[in-house]
Amino acid sequence: MNIPAVNIDKVGDATKQTIAPGRIAGKMGSFFVELANVVFFILATIKETFSRDFESREFLRQCFQIGYKTLPLISITGIIMGLVLTIQSRPVLVNFGAVTKLPGMVAASLIREMGPVITALICAGKIGSGMGAELGSMKVTEQIDAMEVSSTNPMRFLVVTRVLAATLMIPLLILYADALGILGSWAGANIKGDVTFVLFFSQAFAHINFIDLLPAVIKSFFFGAVIGFVGCYKGYTAGRGTESVGVAANSAVVLSSLLVIVVDLIVVQITDLLVS
Amino acid sequence: MNTEQTETIGGAPAKAASGGPVIVISNLKKSFGGQEVLKSVSLQLLDGENLVVLGKSGSGKSVLIKCIVRLMDHDGGSITVLGKDVSALNGAGLGELRKKVGFLFQSGALYDSMTVRQNLEFPLRRMRKNLTKSEIDEKVKEVLEHVGLWDTLDKMPSQLSGGMRKRISLARTIIVDPKILLYDEPTTGLDPATSDEISSLIKDVQKKYKTSSLIITHDIQCARSTANRLVMLQDGEVSLEGGIEKFEKSTDPVVKSFFK
Structure with missing residues (x-):
């Protein structure tokens, strides 16, 4: 498959040539040119991924940059996520006499939704903007x-x-944030209650099964790919002026955050269909 | 083929041209949108010479040399480098050609995330894959000593001054022993003393490495110091070509404005 390289100068030319006198036609033209460039960019990336001369050293360096250097931020976010969820949910569950369900409820919501989405949004802010x-x-x-x-x-x-x-790395960060979230939840449960670490975790994992974990892991790979693609695309296709750097970083965060939510919605719908 | 000796310029002349053309550009055209930047540019770079391309800002000088290494594709005309039509080259052929053509960018273009050593090793590891670690170290030492910055080996580009960055960038360009060097505004943004140092380095490189150079500039001191021959780019065409005396005697107002 012969995929043309992304030529930024040609992109600019094409945009200028496509813009028709009418404003709507011009905007639509720009949109389709942008869409075509995104498609070419993704295809070119896929093609280069399978080329012989893989840049393994740079790949490992990026894993370090993305994974290791994001750990402190993700650690704090994960613990606070579990802690806050527990502190907010506990009074309601106490009213219904269902406080024993707390570990399972927090674990399920963290693993299925809160952990992946919030971690991905944090990563979109830090990693996406960094790449852009x-x-x-x-x-x-x-x-x-x-x-x-x-x-x-x-x-x-x-x-x-x-x-x-x-x-x-982003799926690994999400799993790490989930684990710390449950730890934070245990800490939160012990603020007003008294539950042992072993009991809390056994109750938490008693309510988690394979169907909770699998969609969460699958969508976290998509989140990672979306953040990587958007960050790189916005940076790689930035204009020539210094202002473009800020624009690239900003639009990388906005677009990747939006796409994380959209991907989440799609995966939730698909999972719901499959489970039901 | 034109093998005659070209004129030498200034008090410390660079080596004159000694062979036939290594770059031949014929009727080159390049437009951006509706704006025609290069209308019909024709020029030759002879083996061993330093050819300075003068021109006002926005006259298409940088576009011209970017077309030579296919960082931009031209719209019409032809560019032949070392006997090969660059527009006909595919990925591998273009890669081979780029090994023989060094490019010094206006901004220096040092990789911010790498040390000076890593910046210098980067093109070497990719273009001379058969070199051993000791050969690479030796080459790095040679070029760094040539530009007088051996003590910056483990520094980051952000720790260097503008002039130092340009010299390291020049070292990175010559480390792979290119036959042709393309300089994009080598002295822009530098103080007069540092500009003179860069101009001297350009001459030293020509003498030591026997390179042919195309130097894009609007710095007349740099042009006087380094050029064997000059061309003036104006309104997308070459308006004047020759030695420094011809340029100094020119009645063209744009040319005169450079030599005031």
């Missing part, structure tokens, strides 16, 4: 051009490594 800003500034300062004249494929070196690292 880094690649955008590399574009503005001609570092991507320098890479190209050094016989290095920038798509392979910069984009493939980041997208794959995000796709792999």
Whole structure:
């Protein structure tokens, strides 16, 4: 399959040529040009992913950057998520005499929905904006051009490594945040109650089964891929001015956050259909 | 083929051209949207010479050299580099050509996330894959000593001054022994003393590595110091070509404005 490379200069030309005198026609033209560029970008990334000269060192560096360097943020978020969910839910469950259901309820909501979505949104903010800003500034300062004249494929070196690292590391971060969330929930349950660690976890996992975990894990891979693709696309296709770096970082966060919610909705619908 | 000696310029002349053309550009055209930046540019870079391309900002000088290494695709005309039509080259062929053509970017374009050593090793590991670790270290040391910045080896680009960044960038360009060097505004944004240092380095590189260079600039001091020959780019075409004396005697107002 011969997939054309993304040529930023041509993208600009095409946009200018496509814009018709009418404003709506112009906006629609721009939209379809952008859509075509996104499709080419994704296809080019997939093609380069399976090329022979995989940039393994850069991939490992990106895994470190995305995974390890996001751990403190995810740790705090995970613990607070579990803690707050428990503190908010406990009084209601106490009123209904169902406080023993607390560990299972918190664990299910964390693993199925809260953990993946909130962690992905945090990652969209930190990782997506980082990718958009880094690649955008590399574009503005001609570092991507320098890479190209050094016989290095920038798509392979910069984009493939980041997208794959995000796709792999974000699910791991989500599982880590889930685990810390349950830990935070146990801490929250002990503020006004008294429950042992072993009892809390056995109650929590008694209510979790395979069908809770599988869709959550699958959608977390999609979240990772979406954040990686959007961050890289916005950075790689940034304009030439310094203002473009801010625009790339900002739009990477906004679009990837939106797409995380959309992907979540789709996966929930599919899971609901399959389960019912 | 034109093998005659071209004119030398300034008090410390660079080596004159000694061979036939290594780059031949014929009727080059490039437009952005409806704006025609290069209408019909024709010029030759001879083996061993330093050719300076002068022109006002926005005259298409940078576009011209980006077309040479296919960072941009031209709309019409032809570019032949070392006997090969660049528009006909595929991925592998283009990669091979780029190994022979070094490009010094206006901004330096050092990789921010890498140390000076990693910046220098980056093109070397990709273009000279058969080199051993000790050979790479030796090459890094050689080019860094050539630009006088051996002590910056483990520094990050953000710790360097503008002039140092340009010199490291030049070191990164010459580390793979290119036959042709393309300089995009090598002295822009530098103080006069640092600009002179960069101009001297360009001449040293020409002498030591026997390179042919196309130097895009609007810095007349740099042009005087480094050029064997000059061309003036104006309104998308070459309006004047020759030695420094021809340029100094020109009555064209744009040319005169450069030599005031």
